[in-house]
Amino acid sequence: MEGHAKIAQQSRTWIIDAFFELLSEQSYEALTVKAIADRAQLSRRTFYRFFEDKAAILDYLGQQFLADYAKKLQGLNPETVTFDEIVVLFFRFMWDRRLQLRLLIQQNLFMRQLPKAITKAPKLYQKFEAPWHHARSVDQVELLMTFMLGGYWGVINGWLAQEQPALPEEMANNLLLTLKNRSLRDSVD
Numbered sequence: 001m002e003g004h005a006k007i008a009q010q011s012r013t014w015i016i017d018a019f020f021e022l023l024s025e026q027s028y029e030a031l032t033v034k035a036i037a038d039r040a041q042l043s044r045r046t047f048y049r050f051f052e053d054k055a056a057i058l059d060y061l062g063q064q065f066l067a068d069y070a071k072k073l074q075g076l077n078p079e080t081v082t083f084d085e086i087v088v089l090f091f092r093f094m095w096d097r098r099l100q101l102r103l104l105i106q107q108n109l110f111m112r113q114l115p116k117a118i119t120k121a122p123k124l125y126q127k128f129e130a131p132w133h134h135a136r137s138v139d140q141v142e143l144l145m146t147f148m149l150g151g152y153w154g155v156i157n158g159w160l161a162q163e164q165p166a167l168p169e170e171m172a173n174n175l176l177l178t179l180k181n182r183s184l185r186d187s188v189d
Helices: 002-025 034-040 044-049 056-075 083-096 097-105 111-127 139-159 168-187
Strands: none
Touching: 002 034, 002 044, 002 056, 002 097, 034 044, 034 056, 056 083, 056 111, 083 097, 083 139, 083 168, 097 139, 111 139, 139 168
8 A cells, every 4th residue: 555655646746746847838827737747747537536627736735835834833842932933934934945936926826825825724823832822712813824824925925926035034034123123113102
């Protein structure tokens, strides 16, 4: 059974790689399942074992993206991690995926994924306990995650769309400095 799982994962990887190769050459709207399968050197039948259509690839990528980020968060000690460390981790995580994200941004596919990410975000909030997590009700968690994720999503969209995006540490530091300056002004007023 393990051999079948490895073959299945390899086929899925080839399909995703082919998807991104083609996305760098043509519009998403022009992409066809046949073209993706051909580029992956797989049959359309094999494609359909894994994905219902090309949009299902985006859904899968979004799920993988959140799962990978959750793994990164779960590798941290929630009792000692700081908000600043989480922000840096977030920007590094995005930076490591910048080539694929940039293609999605260029094709206006990144922002389309935001509503799907927002529906999954409360589970991520609940999986990772942090000292600054104060939202307790479902409504509070949903509101907070919608607000935060929408902001982060917009920042990532603008950042990685640039020809020469700033390094992740620079982005994190600029955001943290902006937030801290705002907090200082609020406490003085």
